Amino acid sequence: MGLYGVLRCGFRPIDNHLITALVERWRRETHTFHLRVGEATVTLQDVEIICGLNIKGQPVTGTGMSHTAEEWRKKCVELLGFAPTASLVTGGRLSISVLDTHCIENQIDNDSSDLELLLNILRASRYSWGSGVLSFLYRELCKSSIIGRKIICGPLLILQVWAWSMMTSLSPDVHGFCHIVPAAPDVNDNDYDTILPIAPYGARWARHFSHTHTSTHSVRIIREILYLMEDGQFNWTVYNFEALDVQAFITGHQGEIWRCVCPLICFDIVEMYRSNRWSD
Structure with a gap:
């Protein structure tokens, strides 16, 4: 069905304070976070690599969704x-x-x-789940950036993994292995990936981690970190395309799609994807 990567990424607690601080820097007009180091946003590349979702295919839409x-x-x-x-x-x-x-x-x-x-x-498996997910995330960020709005939903785990990966001053320390999918009996952690297809990049964060050297659960501190962020604290080239968990979920066509300018569709949600603002 094309959702295996999501399963392997698993569920991690969301740092609501991190999400709040990011929402404060979201601009609806550009679909980007305005940071001291420049504009940045979650892209189709990020969605595909982080959780292995297909970004090529039919739009996620349909009719007749209202039923008793x-x-x-x-x-x-x-x-x-x-x-x-x-x-x-x-x-x-x-x-x-x-x-x-x-x-x-x-x-x-x-x-x-x-x-x-x-x-x-x-x-x-033929749907573009990645573009649908990103459309939903953009719409929620736009709605939540309006003054007075107090809630946000959507694929916030992708946003959190993106922030941790890109912003070194917010990234926690990752330790050890954490099962996401039940393994066969008597299988050691070291053998885990030999009985299942390789997991996507986002599964790197499906481990035990700590914030020994970084702050968490404090809007005030995270807001200050974002305000004082320097160039060396934002990783613009975070993905190693020779890594197996990155290679496994991309093919030759992605480069063109990552750089396209087009609407992202998720049923009644349509949000513009403006890669010309951040790509070469």
Whole structure:
């Protein structure tokens, strides 16, 4: 489905204070953070490398997303093979815990039917998930930069990993290994990547880390760090394209897409991608 990289990146706590300090420097007109060292932003390159999402393909859009609870239950039967009770369906959302419970009670084995209950699972890999995710992130940053706005949602883990990677004065110290996907029994940490495809760059941060030398959870301090940032504290060329976890999720066509000027689409969200502001 093209979402393996997201799974391997896993979930990490979001530093709300870091996000707040970044939002303060976001400019809706340019879709960039205005920093002392210049303009910078999360790009299609970042989304693809950090979480391995495809940036080439069909736009993430469609029609007929407004359904009643009963219609969504029928859609679950069509796509997942079971109908959750109406109380478990909130709008068009279904809790992961509901899927967990269903999968535990209905184990998949060699006698299970072939993918007949997973409609268009191969088609999903042909969507440009990366551009949809970036469109959503841009829209949330624009909405949250309005005076009086107090909440933000969206792919904030990508934004946090981007900030940690680019801004050395905010980057935590990474230690040890942290499982994101359950490994086979009796597999050591050193063997973990031999039983699964390689993880994307963002999985580097799916480890135990500490802020021994950097600040966290303080808007005032992070705001000051951004204000005083010097050229040597922002890494404009953070990715090593010879690294396996970078090479695994890019191919020859990406360079042109990374530098394009085009609208990013996620259903009813359309945000401009202006690479001509930051690329050569």
